[in-house]
Amino acid sequence: EDQVTQSPEALRLQEGESSSLNCSYTVSGLRGLFWYRQDPGKGPEFLFTLYSAGEEKEKERLKATLTKKESFLHITAPKPEDSATYLCAVRPSTGGGNKLTFGTGTQLKVEL
Amino acid sequence: DTEVTQTPKHLVMGMTNKKSLKCEQHMGHRAMYWYKQKAKKPPELMFVYSYEKLSINESVPSRFSPECPNSSLLNLHLHALQPEDSALYLCASSQAPGLARVGVEQFFGPGTRLTVL
Numbered sequence: 001e002d003q004v005t006q007s008p009e010a011l012r013l014q015e016g017e018s019s020s021l022n023c024s025y026t027v028s029g030l031r032g033l034f035w036y037r038q039d040p041g042k043g044p045e046f047l048f049t050l051y052s053a054g055e056e057k058e059k060e061r062l063k064a065t066l067t068k069k070e071s072f073l074h075i076t077a078p079k080p081e082d083s084a085t086y087l088c089a090v091r092p093s094t095g096g097g098n099k100l101t102f103g104t105g106t107q108l109k110v111e112l
Numbered sequence: 113d114t115e116v117t118q119t120p121k122h123l124v125m126g127m128t129n130k131k132s133l134k135c136e137q138h139m140g141h142r143a144m145y146w147y148k149q150k151a152k153k154p155p156e157l158m159f160v161y162s163y164e165k166l167s168i169n170e171s172v173p174s175r176f177s178p179e180c181p182n183s184s185l186l187n188l189h190l191h192a193l194q195p196e197d198s199a200l201y202l203c204a205s206s207q208a209p210g211l212a213r214v215g216v217e218q219f220f221g222p223g224t225r226l227t228v229l
Contacts, residue, residue, distance in 0.1 A: 031214050031215045032214060032215025032216070032217075034215070034217055034218075036220075041200065041223070041225065042222055042223065043116075043118075043202050043204075043220035043221050043222045043223045044155065044202075044220045045220070046217050046218070046219055046220075049215070049216075049217050051214065051215075087154055087155075089154075090215075091214075091215025096167065096168070096209075097143070097160040097162060097167045097168040097209070098143055098160070098206055098208075098209045098215060098216055098218070099157060099160065099168060100157070100215070100218065102154035102155060103154065104153065104154055105154060
């Protein structure tokens with residue numbers, strides 16, 4: 001069965017304190033790994049797509065990396081506005097319709 | 113235009129009411145999705161439309177009835193809901209996956225907060 005596990009569940013950082021969020025996956029063939037940011041009561045906002053081990057994507061203070069078993073979302077010098085829940089999702093090779101399997105998310109709080 | 117819009121933002125309904133949620137996108141996407149999200153949980157897929165045809169129904173109760181009138185619009189008709197159906201309902205759209213079935217990113221709308229009394 002396809003599984004996505006995110007850790008930690010919650011993370012509290014001081015402004016400027018860099019850290020990483022982890023997304024471990026067990027899927028029958030990976031056809032894409034996606035990172036989203038979600039603010040309370042709003043829809044997820046797309047951040048990155050990764051397809052192959054070794055691939056990296058960057059956007060402002062965020063950098064996503066991918067290995068054969070996990071993905072990391074690195075946050076460099078975070079600011080309070082980076083506070084949100086970060087969701088990881090995978091598209092396995094089984095099933096159709098671009099169906100994604102989501103992790104339960106990491107709730108990030110960045111304090112002044 | 114890279115936006116998915118949803119109306120209404122909030123909806124309160126009784127268990128005997130009939131209401132509809134609406135979703136619209138103008139990105140030329142040919143796949144559209146309905147998700148349900150409970151507090152502190154990830155989105156849970158309900159339905160997928162591909163080229164205006166229902167391609168996935170995740171065993172959703174018949175009190176939820178999806179409709180895709182055209183390539184830009186997606187509706188979710190609600191009837192005889194239960195209090196446990198209260199949640200954030202999210203619409204998303206994406207390019208239709210090609211023959212290679214490589215995953216493509218889904219773009220989400222802001223959601224409709226539904227409360228069933």
